[in-house]
Amino acid sequence: MKLSRVHKMLAGVLIILTGIGLFLDSLHIISFGLFDLWPMVLVYFGVRLWGQNKRIGGGILFCLGIIIALEMWFGIGIDDLFQLVIPILFVYFGFRLIRGKTREKEPRVGKKFTPGEGEDSAGAAMREERDVPGPMSEDPAKILEKENTAILHHGKSLPKDSRSSLIGDFHLTSGRFELSHLQVWHGIGDVVIDLSRAMLMQEEAQLTVEGWIGDVTIYVPVDLPVSVSAELSVGDLEVFSNRQGGINRSIMIRSDHYDLAVHKVNLHISLLVGDIKVKYI
Numbered sequence: 001m002k003l004s005r006v007h008k009m010l011a012g013v014l015i016i017l018t019g020i021g022l023f024l025d026s027l028h029i030i031s032f033g034l035f036d037l038w039p040m041v042l043v044y045f046g047v048r049l050w051g052q053n054k055r056i057g058g059g060i061l062f063c064l065g066i067i068i069a070l071e072m073w074f075g076i077g078i079d080d081l082f083q084l085v086i087p088i089l090f091v092y093f094g095f096r097l098i099r100g101k102t103r104e105k106e107p108r109v110g111k112k113f114t115p116g117e118g119e120d121s122a123g124a125a126m127r128e129e130r131d132v133p134g135p136m137s138e139d140p141a142k143i144l145e146k147e148n149t150a151i152l153h154h155g156k157s158l159p160k161d162s163r164s165s166l167i168g169d170f171h172l173t174s175g176r177f178e179l180s181h182l183q184v185w186h187g188i189g190d191v192v193i194d195l196s197r198a199m200l201m202q203e204e205a206q207l208t209v210e211g212w213i214g215d216v217t218i219y220v221p222v223d224l225p226v227s228v229s230a231e232l233s234v235g236d237l238e239v240f241s242n243r244q245g246g247i248n249r250s251i252m253i254r255s256d257h258y259d260l261a262v263h264k265v266n267l268h269i270s271l272l273v274g275d276i277k278v279k280y281i
Contacts, residue, residue: 013213013273014040039069047188050167058167165189173197173219179205179265186211194219195226196281200263208268215275218267222280225261227254230269230276239278 014037021032046062070076076084161180163170166187172194179198182205184191191209196219198205209216220226228239229252237244239251258264269276 011044014044036072039065039072041065042068047167169214179207181206183208184210186214188213190215190217192217192219194281195224195265196221198265200265203263205263205265206268207265208270210270211272211274213273214271215277216269216271217277217279218269219279219281220265225255225258225264226278227258227264227266228252228269228278229267230278231271232274232276233272235271235273236275238276240280 017040018034018037021030021036022034024030025032042061042065044065046058046060046065049058049061052058067078067081070081071078161178162183162185164185167189169189169191170184170186171192173192174197176197176199178201179195180201184193184207186209189211191211191214193207193209195207207218209218229250230237230239231250232248234247235245235249237249237251239253242251242253244251255261255264267278269278
């Protein structure tokens with residue numbers, strides 16, 4: 001069976017950890033053996049099941065592997081783990097309550113454009129799926145431009161949008177989507193975003209993509225001014241015609257006349273292990 005990119009990355013990380021452990025053991029710095037890595041087998045199969053939408057079985061194997069590894073490697077038992085997790089849960093839920101109240105007070109300025117607004121809901125929904133304007137309706141690009149002008153004129157900022165996922169792939173390549181300030185955090189998996197599908201809701205849209213392990217691919221229209229800042233710990237980095245590979249790579253590129261452009265995108269990508277690709281389409 002052919003392994004996916006994520007599985008190859010996990011296997012590579014496991015081999016690297018094995019080599020480091022054996023090297024430190026040979027120097028008598030730590031005590032390490034190949035048998036000590038068997039909990040990672042549970043973690044690996046847990047990730048595979050999770051990727052196959054078998055969340056319960058995958059979550060159980062993943063958590064079990066992590067618990068056994070903490071006990072074997074660091075001497076952290078279940079009791080110690082509960083003592084660490086409970087305070088973190090209190091902080092997390094307290095933060096969620098504060099954040100929820102703050103969001104309720106924010107004005108809903110960035111209302112999504114619905115083609116054929118004023119029609120019955122069924123007709124509007126059908127046109128939205130087809131991604132075409134209704135009959136006798138104004139050009140969507142002109143409507144968006146008027147809305148952006150009104151927003152900038154009144155000095156209001158659009159609400160920040162964030163997406164997060166621990167395991168799996170994140171694709172934003174089909175259908176139109178609004179882009180004002182989008183932040184994507186991804187643990188393990190691939191991220192693919194097509195900016196030709198984006199409707200820019202402000203003069204300088206912000207797109208931030210951060211992740212641990214996987215590939216990040218961003219497609220950029222040739223006529224869209226962009227400012228790209230990319231950071232990669234281990235892997236290959238390709239931004240347009242600029243290519244780098246190795247450890248701790250970074251690059252910053254800005255389109256010509258970016259400062260004078262009416263609509264533009266400020267793109268920031270940060271990844272630990274994997275490949276970063278920003279390509280023109």
